[in-house]
Amino acid sequence: MSPVAKPKPFRDLIPAPAAALISATNSEIIRVIGGDAIRTCVLDVLSGRNLRDSTEPLTRRRISALNLTLLNLFVRGLQGDRAFAANLPRQALDTLSGRASKAEKIVARWLLGLTEKGVQNVLRDSPDDLANYATQYAEVCAAVLAEYEATNGKLGSTFELKSADSRAHVEVDGLAILYLLNAIGAQTLTTRGSEKSAYGKLFEKLVLGALLTALGFVAVSPPAADRPLARMTNVFWLTTQDEKRESDATLLVGPGKGVRFDLGFIGRGNPEISLDKVTRFGNTLSVGGKTGYAATVILVDRIGEGSSIQELATELGGDIVQMSGGYWPQRVAQILHDRVGYKIPKGLAAADRVREYLEKHVPGTAELLGFVGV
Numbered sequence: 143m144s145p146v147a148k149p150k151p152f153r154d155l156i157p158a159p160a161a162a163l164i165s166a167t168n169s170e171i172i173r174v175i176g177g178d179a180i181r182t183c184v185l186d187v188l189s190g191r192n193l194r195d196s197t198e199p200l201t202r203r204r205i206s207a208l209n210l211t212l213l214n215l216f217v218r219g220l221q222g223d224r225a226f227a228a229n230l231p232r233q234a235l236d237t238l239s240g241r242a243s244k245a246e247k248i249v250a251r252w253l254l255g256l257t258e259k260g261v262q263n264v265l266r267d268s269p270d271d272l273a274n275y276a277t278q279y280a281e282v283c284a285a286v287l288a289e290y291e292a293t294n295g296k297l298g299s300t301f302e303l304k305s306a307d308s309r310a311h312v313e314v315d316g317l318a319i320l321y322l323l324n325a326i327g328a329q330t331l332t333t334r335g336s337e338k339s340a341y342g343k344l345f346e347k348l349v350l351g352a353l354l355t356a357l358g359f360v361a362v363s364p365p366a367a368d369r370p371l372a373r374m375t376n377v378f379w380l381t382t383q384d385e386k387r388e389s390d391a392t393l394l395v396g397p398g399k400g401v402r403f404d405l406g407f408i409g410r411g412n413p414e415i416s417l418d419k420v421t422r423f424g425n426t427l428s429v430g431g432k433t434g435y436a437a438t439v440i441l442v443d444r445i446g447e448g449s450s451i452q453e454l455a456t457e458l459g460g461d462i463v464q465m466s467g468g469y470w471p472q473r474v475a476q477i478l479h480d481r482v483g484y485k486i487p488k489g490l491a492a493a494d495r496v497r498e499y500l501e502k503h504v505p506g507t508a509e510l511l512g513f514v515g516v
Contacts, residue, residue, distance in 0.1 A: 380513060
């Protein structure tokens with residue numbers, strides 16, 4: 143690879159709004175969705191709607207915006223440096239090896255056709271392997287392009303940049319086009335993976351907090367191991383860590399009676415994950431030095447038709463509820479009734495009144511966002 147002749151750093155080619163979009167946080171996701179829309183989305187999930195239906199347009203919007211960001215990066219880079227594409231692998235490697243912002247490093251990985259998982263799994267986070275990869279990446283792309291052009295002719299294009307008072311043309315050769323396409327592919331994989339994880343983690347707390355509040359329980363801070371709760375009845379807390387494993391929520395109905403909840407937007411293709419969640423919980427709960435009975439409730443998106451996982455979970459002392467079922471909170475309420483003596487509210491008894499009950503009892507936007515620290 144030829145040396146870099148003082149190219150513009152990636153930070154100068156990435157607009158600030160795009161940098162924020164590249165490394166979005168919960169706050170950024172909520173800002174994009176909107177607080178009122180968050181509550182509507184939670185109500186939809188509680189009513190059996192697929193979370194992905196609500197978040198897919200947002201994911202597609204982010205992918206499209208980032209694709210244009212990458213295109214803009216290439217056009218601006220080529221505008222000031224004819225050797226931009228030829229030097230790109232080396233510049234990306236230098237960015238990953240040196241001091242740079244999170245957004246710059248993410249873009250640098252994309253420009254090498256890599257996702258973060260690719261760096262971890264393929265390169266095992268080795269700087270030497272990364273350098274070898276960058277060299278091989280440039281060689282492979284050059285060879286593939288040569289094969290393509292030998293059959294199909296020279297590849298290239300021209301982009302026109304227009305503004306209110308100027309117009310410029312930027313020549314884009316085949317190597318730049320290939321690098322851009324590979325970067326778009328890596329970006330799409332990264333965004334889909336990160337959004338699936340981000341939305342899942344965000345809505346796990348939102349849905350559990352909304353569900354347990356609507357059922358009449360009060361959110362509290364997790365109790366210290368050596369300090370009992372001042373109020374030990376009808377309370378819950380989110381994301382705690384006991385000596386065995388993490389649970390997404392713990393419900394304390396009264397002294398000696400509790401329920402652990404685990405929520406995952408797991409589809410019908412992963413039944414073993416759902417069952418594993420049951421087996422990894424114990425049937426005891428220790429709070430403030432006192433030990434009592436703990437039921438287990440696992441919430442998943444779907445259970446495959448004909449699956450025996452619900453019966454197997456029952457044999458192991460737990461319950462699995464699929465959230466694709468209409469008004470599945472009724473099922474949770476019935477489990478709590480059977481396991482810990484919970485009194486089911488009248489509004490949850492009739493199917494035609496469940497949505498009305500949830501609209502009334504699911505907390506408002508501010509309280510919901512409190513569950514995720516926003």
